[in-house]
Amino acid sequence: MRRWLDRQPIHRKLVAIALLVTTAALVLATVGLAVLDLWRFRATAVTDTTALARVIAENTAAAVLFSDPEDARQTLEALRVRPGIRRACVYLNDGRVFAEFSRSADLACPDRMPLTLPYPIVAGSAAITRGERIHGTVYVERDLPEIRSRVGVALISGALMLLLAGAVALLIANRLHRTVSAPIAQLAASVRALDPEGPPQALPPVPTGVDEVGDLGRAFIEVLRRVREANDALRLKEMELEDLLVREREASRLKDEFLAAVSHELRTPLNAILGWVQILSTTTTSEQTTARALASIARNAMSQTRVIEDLVDVSRIATGKLNLRHDPVDLREAVDAAVEVIRPAAQAKDVAFHIHQPNDACLVNGDRDRLQQVVWNLLSNAVKFTPSGGSISLVTRVRGPVYEIEVKDTGAGIPADFLPYVFDRFRQADGSMTREHGGLGLGLAIVKELTELHLGSVTVASDGPGSGATFRVRVPALIGFESAPSRPAGTETATQSLEGVRVLAVDDNADSLEVLSVALTAAGARVRTAASGAAALEAWSREPADVLVCDLAMPEMDGFDVLRRIRELDRTAGRTTPAIAVSAHATAEHLARSLRAGFAQHLVKPFRAGDLVRAVSDAVMRLC
DSSP: OHHHHHHSOHHHHHHHHHHHHHHHHHHHHHHHHHHHHHHHHHHHHHHHHHHHHHHHHHHTHHHHHTTOHHHHHHHHHGGGGOTTEEEEEEEETTSOEEEEEESSGGGOOOSSOOSOOOTTEEEEEEEEEETTEEEEEEEEEEEOTHHHHHHHHHHHHHHHHHHHHHHHHHHHHHHHIIIIIHHHHHHHHHHHHOOTTSSOOOOOOOOOOSSHHHHHHHHHHHHHHHHHHHHHHHHHHHHHHHHHHHHHHHHHHHHHHHHHHHHHHHHHHHHHHHHHHHHHHHSOOOHHHHHHHHHHHHHHHHHHHHHHHHHHHHHHHHTTOOOOOOEEEEHHHHHHHHHHHHHHHHHHTTOEEEEEOOSSOOEEEEOHHHHHHHHHHHHHHHHHHSOTTOEEEEEEEEETTEEEEEEEEOSSOOOGGGGGGTTSTTOOSOOSTTOSSOOOSOHHHHHHHHHHHTTOEEEEEOOSTTSOOEEEEEEEOOOSOSOOOOOOOOSOOOOOOOTTOEEEEEOSSHHHHHHHHHHHHHTTOEEEEESSHHHHHHHHHHSOOSEEEEESOOSSSOHHHHHHHHHHHHHHHTOOOOEEEEESOOSHHHHHHHHHHTOSEEEESSOOHHHHHHHHHHHHHHHO
């Protein structure tokens, strides 16, 4: 029964429980009332029978006193008109039957009054007295056939009451079902109908009552809403994690390709440099071969320098530490300078150049060198991807409040699926080992960052592989200026003389120290060298110099400590020696630290000999 009840829904459980409780209550009530009725009926019958016995005792007293059994029997015979009387007996004091009455022969009076009787039979007795003496006893037995009818009536009444109560219980149970279980069942069915994988659905209706069922429904819907929100957040998080995983995998792939490209771009020119150095140091070569070797070494060294400069620029841009010097600049000059730098490479590859520049000045507020770098990167990229016999056109246009530089080539073109990633760092359309063109995939990323730092924009268009590419750079025009300052001289100037200038060069790297010494000696300086900070202080104590050229990163005593100790010696002698820092560290922090420490300039390795000579000359001029 319990297992069956556990498997039923709530409304059936309510009906079953209501019926069970009602049935049990009615059965108990019916049985109790029947027992009470029988007990009261039997008690009344015993009282009536005892009263009848006393009447008979009064009427048979004379017959017993005068020993007249017949008279007593006739008195007892009058009981025949009472159908319920089974028998009546008159006993003398010695226990003998004096007179009797019975309905049938088998009901003759026993020798003694019975002590126990069947339940449907009751008995009553009364003493026959005269005065204060007892002369006998009257015993009367009465049958109670009404008990069966009374029990039947009680059972029928109970059954009718049970049916009536059952009907009422069903009505109440149905009412309870509509009030309690039906809303919960409806809510559960609505929740089951919700598809967690499907599109968002409205929350199911809830009971609106103010009782516990309404509270339960509202609480359940609130829980469901929170679960849905948590599920949506979890799905969003999973999507973000998946997207992050895809990006991380792509970043890992790009990192591997980038490291391989860096290794390739650094090792390839290094291989040429080392190869020519071994050839020159182990064999006797002609002047023509030596000239080729020196040109190759210089070309590959510049290639390595360009790779390093690109990496440094990207690092500065990524950290927000790339500082631009904004001045009024004629954009045409930056374009012409970039064209002149890239023209030899284009001519060597037999790529035609078509340049169209406006006649009027194109003034912008920007950094001349960085704008030149933007154009140079675009032209270099065009030359690299344009085959021999192709052409590159560069057009500068006025587009209202902006100037537009368009670089169009007839080269390899760009696949449509790669166009959105052209300006991403370290991205290359072909990153495999079999790629035809070298590079780190940084040039166009630098173009985009530098253009945006000038408040401009850059776009690319291509009809696909083999159809070339078109890059357009737009920068805002500078309003209110008639002309730009004249363009400074080229990056290389005539060799300056350092005749008679005493220089102490300090570097722990022997090759770098030799380069410093040769470059300064060629300019006429008197150069002494020191391979450590301690050696520099010892040389300085013997003979001070006019200018200190010192590396920063050295073991035991770095360049900052060397300058500080020399400045202490200078204070004693009453002088201030200018100092120039040379270092491979190129960040803005290192430059600022050098200037704060007292260095007049900070040259980043690798540097040109002319830049070194110019820095020493400027330091001497400021000293004068």
